[in-house]
Amino acid sequence: MDVEQFRKAGYAAIDRICDYFYSLEKLPVVSKVEPGYLKGLIPAQAPEEGEDFSKVQDDYEKLILPGLTRWQHPSFFAYFPTGCTFEGILADLYSSSVANPGFNWSASPACTELEVITMDWAAKLLGLSPEFYNSSEVGGGVVQTSASDSVLVAVVAARSRYLTAHPETKIEDLVIYSTTQTHSLAKKAAVVLGLGIRSIAVKTEEKFSLRGGELRAALEEDTKLGKKPFIMIATVGSTSSGAVDNIGELGEVLKEHPDVWYHIDAAWAGVALACPEYRESLYLPEINEYATSFCTNFHKWGLVNFDFSAMWVRDRKLLTAALDVTPLYLRTKQGDEGTAIDYRNWHLGLGRKFRSLKLWFVLRSYGVSGFQNHIRKGIEMNNLFVNLLSESKTLELVTEPSLALTVFRVVPPSAEKYTLEEINGLNSQFFKTMSVRDDIMITQTNLNGVICIRFAVGSARTEEVHIRQGYGVIEREGAATVDTWLR
Ligand code: PLP
Numbered sequence: 001m002d003v004e005q006f007r008k009a010g011y012a013a014i015d016r017i018c019d020y021f022y023s024l025e026k027l028p029v030v031s032k033v034e035p036g037y038l039k040g041l042i043p044a045q046a047p048e049e050g051e052d053f054s055k056v057q058d059d060y061e062k063l064i065l066p067g068l069t070r071w072q073h074p075s076f077f078a079y080f081p082t083g084c085t086f087e088g089i090l091a092d093l094y095s096s097s098v099a100n101p102g103f104n105w106s107a108s109p110a111c112t113e114l115e116v117i118t119m120d121w122a123a124k125l126l127g128l129s130p131e132f133y134n135s136s137e138v139g140g141g142v143v144q145t146s147a148s149d150s151v152l153v154a155v156v157a158a159r160s161r162y163l164t165a166h167p168e169t170k171i172e173d174l175v176i177y178s179t180t181q182t183h184s185l186a187k188k189a190a191v192v193l194g195l196g197i198r199s200i201a202v203k204t205e206e207k208f209s210l211r212g213g214e215l216r217a218a219l220e221e222d223t224k225l226g227k228k229p230f231i232m233i234a235t236v237g238s239t240s241s242g243a244v245d246n247i248g249e250l251g252e253v254l255k256e257h258p259d260v261w262y263h264i265d266a267a268w269a270g271v272a273l274a275c276p277e278y279r280e281s282l283y284l285p286e287i288n289e290y291a292t293s294f295c296t297n298f299h300k301w302g303l304v305n306f307d308f309s310a311m312w313v314r315d316r317k318l319l320t321a322a323l324d325v326t327p328l329y330l331r332t333k334q335g336d337e338g339t340a341i342d343y344r345n346w347h348l349g350l351g352r353k354f355r356s357l358k359l360w361f362v363l364r365s366y367g368v369s370g371f372q373n374h375i376r377k378g379i380e381m382n383n384l385f386v387n388l389l390s391e392s393k394t395l396e397l398v399t400e401p402s403l404a405l406t407v408f409r410v411v412p413p414s415a416e417k418y419t420l421e422e423i424n425g426l427n428s429q430f431f432k433t434m435s436v437r438d439d440i441m442i443t444q445t446n447l448n449g450v451i452c453i454r455f456a457v458g459s460a461r462t463e464e465v466h467i468r469q470g471y472g473v474i475e476r477e478g479a480a481t482v483d484t485w486l487r
Contacts (some may be wrong), residue, residue, distance in 0.1 A: 088305030101351030105340030158261030212249030237269020242402020251290025270296025
């Protein structure tokens with residue numbers, strides 16, 4: 001394809017993408033295809049001769065679009081939302097057009113410098129302490145691919161710090177601390193790095209939040225056994241229920257264990273810190289006081305297209321001490337002189353995408369107030385769902401709603417007559433029924449043995465009408481499932 005062919009195909013692509021967005025609401029949320037559907041439709045090898053690109057674009061529409069789950073659909077209430085703005089799409093296009101792997105400052109100065117500046121914009125947007133700003137030249141912010149990568153980076157840096165302070169430590173004694181509600185990223189990090197992990201149990205009556213006393217007891221128990229806890233991964237806004245660990249109490253306990261790195265995973269809820277009214281309940285002052293590192297995904301609820309996980313550390317040297325590997329071919333004048341950040345030393349790989357462009361486009365276009373409005377709208381939509389649910393005889397909250405997430409379950413009349421297993425069975429049946437539908441998508445979870453359903457709001461396109469429709473479907477299917485189950 002030459003430049004003029006690209007111009008033509010590019011205009012056509014934008015037209016097709018616009019048409020897709022116009023038709024989105026009429027399309028099913030959930031794809032109807034079966035596993036292996038593409039096998040019979042796409043040849044097993046690449047074509048011998050190049051094909052006309054318009055044919056490729058036709059096939060994208062014909063073969064690929066039907067096999068996509070529509071995360072941008074206003075009735076997508078599964079998992080957590082994923083950001084998708086036109087500003088983000090355009091930034092990805094620009095970034096792709098310059099294909100800069102920006103690992104060193106000199107590999108592309110603009111990639112590094114825009115990341116340095118926009119990560120400070122983001123830190124200020126969320127109210128993080130200036131200690132985390134890049135401009136502090138001590139702490140700093142870096143864009144990672146995912147919250148899982150952010151945790152991997154934190155664990156690698158925490159391990160390095162611990163082993164430097166205690167070189168006699170046996171690797172098999174090191175333990176990652178998490179809770180039973182921590183996202184699977186903690187277990188994944190343990191598997192990848194071959195480390196031990198402890199998941200501290202959290203109580204239903206504490207709304208699935210880890211308290212200081214439980215952390216202290218676990219630390220005492222493990223220390224007596226010769227184990228070496230070296231990182232605590234706390235959560236602000238858990239995946240299952242939006243639970244928030246008691247960041248202040250945990251921070252106070254960890255003060256007595258200064259070798260333990262304190263990472264806070266706020267992958268989903270962290271962007272709500274942009275709204276001052278949620279800062280106290282999400283423990284912003286305590287995050288600022290105690291966290292060694294903090295992560296939130298702008299690519300979830302934060303309007304930036306995947307991938308964009310924002311990670312901040314209080315001391316950038318803890319990352320570079322663990323991750324700086326510099327053969328001669330990577331050495332540069334600026335790196336040697338320390339006059340610029342080489343972001344390759346702040347993440348796991350070498351090459352990295354020019355992702356800061358997405359945040360820059362989004363924040364300039366929405367402004368702080370537009371960003372806050374988006375978060376507030378998600379919470380308002382969720383409150384509407386909760387209000388509707390409070391009238392229901394079939395649905396009940398399992399725990400308090402958190403920001404834009406509601407966790408509920410289906411209950412039969414005189415629920416006290418049934419065992420937990422029986423009601424869990426009813427909810428599994430309900431979820432199966434809901435999973436057959438293609439006009440709405442929700443997910444299920446298990447909270448300390450209770451099977452329940454998650455309803456997560458936050459797509460930029462979800463309006464009141466979609467919440468009412470979604471609620472109506474859930475309520476009707478819930479009542480029908482109860483009827484069948486009682487027979
Ligand atoms: N942490 C929390 C609290 C999450 O809810 C999720 C995903 O939903 C993750 C981490 C994983 O995020 P990522 O896919 O960016 O690794």
